[in-house]
Amino acid sequence: MSNNIMMPITFVSPQDLEDIRVYLRGLMASRRAHRADSLASNIPAETLAWLHAQLPDDSVQAVEKLIQQIELEFKDSPIVEILVAAPLSDLALAKLVEWLRREAHPAVMIRQQIDRRLMGGAKLRTSRSIYDLSISGALGRSREQLTEVIHGWS
């Protein structure tokens, strides 16, 4: 996949990638059989539109080539696991993905998880590091100061 084509903002997680694989394999089988099946899928419309835009024609070879390109492009995509206290809205998630692909890595994928103990903010986990941007982390970092103050009372 060429670098000048931006991934759709709805193509976010490893599960999305798996859904695309399944969809394209179904599409390839349908085209081989010269059928025009309407394939059921969980893939968002924007991602579907993006996929079809990548196909130059209706041939089986085009679909096969696209599958190979996607496999090649995303096989080493970095995955950022983002833990939040409450699920992010679609808009917030889209902004977050957009920011990460613009500022950190163009093919980054997101896996969102919920951890209510964070209270607010988020915790980012890559394959190498953990970035604690949560409220609980901030409170925890100041906890020693509070303890010192309370101990100072006695």
Place this chain on the structure above:
Amino acid sequence: MEFSTSTILIVIGIVLIIGLQLGLIIKVMQLLKRKPKRPVEEVLSQEDREKLKRVAADHFEAAMVRELKHFEQDLAKTSQSLLTDLHAQVETSDKAISLAASELTVHLRGEYEVLLNNALSQIKAQLAIGETNLQNFTVTQAQALADLVESRKQIVINRVDTQLADILANYLNSSLEQLDLSDQEHLIMAKLEEIKPMLKADLARVK
């Protein structure tokens, strides 16, 4: 080695008897050697004197042999008797010693039991005193500690009453840096900007 008084007396008796026997023999010898008042030549001829001398010598020898036999028999009897007495004395002494030892043991046991009981009583008394002191000390210390805790608690309560609200407000302000907790999106994006260089470097290394 120790000897009882009776043993010593028996030995002294033996020595005295042997002394008396020897004295008797010496006296007989002296009598036989004493010179006659008249010259022997006037009474008896040389031949008779020689005959008498031989007869006397034979009699003396026989008497000596007889006496020595008696003496030997007496000595054996006496020795046997003394040995028997000595054994009897020894047995008696052993019994007496055993009895005395038993009595002494009983006596000493009684004495030491008394001493031991006295010592135990003293120790118990000291322990009771120590326990009482310890209890008093514990009660005193517990009371002092309770007083200290109570005073500190009052200090903390007073400070909580007057300062806790301010301290918590300051703590939350300094911890959260006046972030708007109701706006998760802006909060996360603001924090992401802070770690952007590190995150970018981190993800760049993945590929």
